[in-house]
Amino acid sequence: MSKAFGYRAYGGPENQEFFDRPVPDPRPGRLLIAVRAAGVNPVDWKIRNGWLGTDAPLPRALGVEAAGVVERVGAGVEGFAVGDEVFGVTLDGGYARHAQLDAAEAAHKPPGVSFAAAAALPVAAATAYDAVEQIALEPGRTLLVLGVGGGVGSAAAQIARARGVHVVGTAADRNRGYVEELGATQVRYGEGVADRIRAAAPEGVDGLLDLIGGADLREAAAVLADRTRLVSTADPDTAAALGGSAVRRTHGGATLGELARLVASGDLDPRITATYPLDRAAEALAEVESGHARGKLVLVME
Incomplete structure (x- = not known):
């Protein structure tokens, strides 16, 4: 059996608990890993709440990204072997001692990249990478990131900067130093933001790149x-109405x-602001669910 932290019913954090589950034989196309680190994301509690569907069998482990060591390889998988250090999107929850990855959406972890850093990449950083690719600015151009202080915004600023793009990002004034560490210029969000951006x-x-939406x-x-060249993760309807996507x-x-190559080269810091052992998974998720977490939180297995 393998320890996991998840939920037995859809809803709030009162449904969360630890439980044991069998260590599975990976299905075709999958990798079974011994988890070394798991990223904590807002999508985790949204899945728990049932906002993204309620069809998955329960109990279900939380977490959608993990890094670890391959223990078993499913049928049809090529390019991976037992003992490989890998990371990717989990199919059965990453807040656990063992998890399955989709081999097609997994990658080898370079030796110079920690398990924690690798586990911080598959959701927020990958979203940021896709958005920067989609906006496709040439070196010397300027990218505005609404909500630059979060996980996606922090990664997007660094990815853009590595391409020679100037970055302006909205964030609270208390986060000015943090935003400047990303190589971006901070602008206070809220009413009058357009004038401050122009300045x-x-x-x-x-x-x-919009990560906030609304007004x-x-x-x-x-x-x-x-x-x-307007791309939104937070408010696609408003973005479309404005001519974006x-x-x-x-x-x-x-x-x-x-992304791992950018981390290894020093061009991308996942900005892990706190790590927690698996036993404190509820605390880590609560911080993310509060909406006040800065950077990235990661569970590190002991």
Whole structure:
């Protein structure tokens, strides 16, 4: 049996608990890993709440990204072997001692990248990578990131900067130092944000990545001349009405491999602000669910 932390009913955190589950033989196309680290994301509690469907059998372990060591390889899998250090999207929950990865959406972890750093990449950083690719700015252009202080925003700023793109990001004034560490210029969000963006980027904004939506997106869009370079993860309906689009996720091991390369080269820091043992998984998820977590939180297995 293998220890896991998850939920026995859909709803709030009162449904969370630890439980034991069998260590499975991986299905075709999958990898069974001994988990070394698991990322904590807002999507985790949204799944628990039932907001993304209630069809999965219960109990269910939390977590959608993990890094670890391959223990078994499913039928039809090529390019992976027992003992490989890997990371990717989990299919049965990463807040656990063991988890399954989809081999097509997994990648090898480079020796110079920690398990914690690798576990922080498959959701937020991969979303950021896809968004920056979709906006497709040339070096020297300026990208505006609404909500730059979170996991996706932090990664997007660094990925853009590695491509020679200038970054302006909205965040609370208390996060100014953090945003500057990302290589971005901080602008306070809220009413009047468009004027503050114009002051911070007097030569204009060439692309906009929205991670907030709502009023800030509607106001900030006024500074963007080419609305086709507006991409949103938070409010795709408003983005479409403004002439932009939702982020198009590509997934796949190739994207994860590129992200790991950026981490290994020093161009991308996953900005892990706290790590927790599995026994404190509820505490880590509660911090993320509060909406006040900065950077990335990761569970590290002892």
